[in-house]
Amino acid sequence: MKKTSKSKAPKASTTKSNATGRSNNVMTGAEILVAALEREGVDTIFAYPGGASMTIHQALTYSKKIRTILPRHEQGGIFMAEGYARVSGKVGVCMATSGPGATNLVTGIADAYMDSTPIVAITGQVARAMIGKSAFQETDVFGMTLPIVKHNYLVMDVNDIPRIVKEAFLIASSGRPGPVLIDMPKDIQGATTQPVFPKEVKLRGFKAPPKADDLPLHEILGLIEKAERPMLYVGGGVISAEASAELKKFAESTNIPVTTTLMGIGAFPETHEFSTKWLGMHGTVYANMAVDECDLLLGLGVRFDDRVTGKVSEFAKGATIVHIEVDDAEINKNKAVHLPILSDVGYALKRLNQIIAKENRTRKTFPAWHTQIKEWKKKFPLHYHTEPGAIMPQQVVEEVFKLTKGEAIITVGVGQHQMWAAQFYDFAQPRSFISSCGLGSMGYGYPAALGAKVALPNRQVIDIDGDGSFVMNIQELATAAAEDIAAKVIIINNQYLGMVMQWEDRFFKSNRGHTFLGLPNQREKLYPDFVKICEGFGVPAEQVIRPEDLIPALKRMLESKTAYVLDIVVPYTEHVLPMIPAGKTVKDIITEPMKKGDTIHGAEVPG
Numbered sequence: 001m002k003k004t005s006k007s008k009a010p011k012a013s014t015t016k017s018n019a020t021g022r023s024n025n026v027m028t029g030a031e032i033l034v035a036a037l038e039r040e041g042v043d044t045i046f047a048y049p050g051g052a053s054m055t056i057h058q059a060l061t062y063s064k065k066i067r068t069i070l071p072r073h074e075q076g077g078i079f080m081a082e083g084y085a086r087v088s089g090k091v092g093v094c095m096a097t098s099g100p101g102a103t104n105l106v107t108g109i110a111d112a113y114m115d116s117t118p119i120v121a122i123t124g125q126v127a128r129a130m131i132g133k134s135a136f137q138e139t140d141v142f143g144m145t146l147p148i149v150k151h152n153y154l155v156m157d158v159n160d161i162p163r164i165v166k167e168a169f170l171i172a173s174s175g176r177p178g179p180v181l182i183d184m185p186k187d188i189q190g191a192t193t194q195p196v197f198p199k200e201v202k203l204r205g206f207k208a209p210p211k212a213d214d215l216p217l218h219e220i221l222g223l224i225e226k227a228e229r230p231m232l233y234v235g236g237g238v239i240s241a242e243a244s245a246e247l248k249k250f251a252e253s254t255n256i257p258v259t260t261t262l263m264g265i266g267a268f269p270e271t272h273e274f275s276t277k278w279l280g281m282h283g284t285v286y287a288n289m290a291v292d293e294c295d296l297l298l299g300l301g302v303r304f305d306d307r308v309t310g311k312v313s314e315f316a317k318g319a320t321i322v323h324i325e326v327d328d329a330e331i332n333k334n335k336a337v338h339l340p341i342l343s344d345v346g347y348a349l350k351r352l353n354q355i356i357a358k359e360n361r362t363r364k365t366f367p368a369w370h371t372q373i374k375e376w377k378k379k380f381p382l383h384y385h386t387e388p389g390a391i392m393p394q395q396v397v398e399e400v401f402k403l404t405k406g407e408a409i410i411t412v413g414v415g416q417h418q419m420w421a422a423q424f425y426d427f428a429q430p431r432s433f434i435s436s437c438g439l440g441s442m443g444y445g446y447p448a449a450l451g452a453k454v455a456l457p458n459r460q461v462i463d464i465d466g467d468g469s470f471v472m473n474i475q476e477l478a479t480a481a482a483e484d485i486a487a488k489v490i491i492i493n494n495q496y497l498g499m500v501m502q503w504e505d506r507f508f509k510s511n512r513g514h515t516f517l518g519l520p521n522q523r524e525k526l527y528p529d530f531v532k533i534c535e536g537f538g539v540p541a542e543q544v545i546r547p548e549d550l551i552p553a554l555k556r557m558l559e560s561k562t563a564y565v566l567d568i569v570v571p572y573t574e575h576v577l578p579m580i581p582a583g584k585t586v587k588d589i590i591t592e593p594m595k596k597g598d599t600i601h602g603a604e605v606p607g
Contacts, residue, residue: 050097078108083451099137114438236263237301413469443472
């Protein structure tokens with residue numbers, strides 16, 4: 001094929017095709033990539049340029065359909081793509097150059113893999129002739145990411161780009177969602193051809209998400225009829241399947257109480273009388289007790305994570321366990337179940353509701369079970385102790401919930417603040433609590449908030465973060481200012497790596513193992529000065545120390561038309577409660593603050 005020079009930057013978005021689907025225009029690989037992204041409905045890409053990806057950035061400048069947002073760090077960019085995907089349900093797209101740019105995406109790729117977030121990550125690569133020769137800024141990102149992607153590609157032929165992009169979006173968004181990587185050598189980006197854009201692709205071995213047979217679904221209804229203490233245990237799979245409405249209908253039709261995982265928060269309204277909020281290490285006492293004492297556990301789109309189960313052999317030990325899951329690899333992986341059902345959970349719930357409606361008969365109401373759960377709720381509510389003159393972190397979340405009427409999108413970093421946000425904000429809608437759950441990536445909160453705000457600009461988006469977690473991607477304040485993204489930040493500032501410190505208090509006699517974030521020789525001085533840092537980035541900010549200043553400051557933040565940061569100083573002594581120690585059971589749950597003389601795992605608490 002004769003190579004032709006590129007004319008004046010043809011616009012990929014306006015490429016015309018003839019009756020055979022072949023383009024009338026010769027295009028570069030970079031232009032073909034942009035055109036293929038446009039055809040997949042991509043409207044935003046979070047991309048940081050470099051030597052091995054600048055050709056693609058040049059092509060992006062001519063796109064009239066794709067907004068390119070420049071993060072200030074590649075990790076920030078992929079976390080933005082995750083936030084975008086998590087709130088919108090669409091595939092998030094990010095891009096970086098080769099070498100360090102690509103490796104900076106790895107944490108976000110692993111995060112998306114753990115939390116089943118649909119992502120297409122694109123990386124530039126050195127030219128094909130240089131691959132494997134330790135060229136400048138070369139890394140084998142294809143090999144590095146094999147364990148943490150649904151699939152990845154190293155593009156070796158410019159003609160493959162349209163097919164690869166279409167396959168990547170199909171794989172990322174189908175079944176159990178997840179990340180797909182496309183690694184594109186620099187010479188491929190500049191190579192020219194007449195592209196053929198397929199309308200659909202067929203993947204060898206690819207199957208549509210399985211659908212449950214009616215037989216096991218009828219068996220579920222039979223188990224419900226025999227049960228006295230049933231529970232619905234709901235995960236992020238219900239949200240991914242867009243099945244929240246069907247879940248609510250099923251719970252109300254069967255009169256079964258509901259608990260969720262952290263990933264499943266919002267799948268069922270936490271304001272509903274059947275809700276017990278979420279379970280696990282820092283979940284509610286009543287959710288954990290209900291699952292411990294239930295005789296039927298219906299797991300929907302869950303993976304029996306260790307932070308939920310604690311000691312696996314004791315988890316729901318007396319219950320018949322049903323597991324509906326789209327990913328066969330998760331069934332019986334962590335917990336052996338009695339009735340495994342491989343199915344799209346949305347289909348299974350819809351079909352269950354249809355069967356119930358068709359039968360048109362009165363179902364059990366489980367009055368004694370509901371009464372018991374109400375008693376647990378009354379006896380073990382989420383609560384906290386106050387300190388005179390101090391702002392308590394739980395109080396901050398409660399006030400945010402009141403002022404936003406529960407309608408905000410809340411993103412979080414990782415740590416104590418993450419748990420308090422999940423505990424004290426009642427989520428009534430899916431895709432409203434955005435958290436790094438499986439990988440637990442600090443620095444996730446604010447970039448995810450920016451991505452969420454870009455996806456849903458008319459929603460109030462607030463990152464409730466910790467001072468340690470926020471600093472890890474603080475440079476994204478520049479992205480917020482430059483791109484005019486009005487995502488807000490609340491820093492729960494206790495000057496420590498709070499969750500690690502809590503474990504030090506509980507299990508290491510309060511011996512501090514490098515968890516203090518301030519200046520060692522000036523412990524009474526707050527450090528860093530977040531207000532000055534924000535001023536340098538051009539983002540309004542203020543520090544709040546006194547309780548009487550909290551609500552006015554929150555109102556100013558919520559009313560701001562731009563990004564805004566509140567640095568709220570809280571006591572470092574506060575712990576997240578309740579707490580089930582790792583590997584333990586609900587019988588070991590901790591519900592009250594520590595005091596001198598307490599013994600934790602054989603060690604006496606110091607004064």
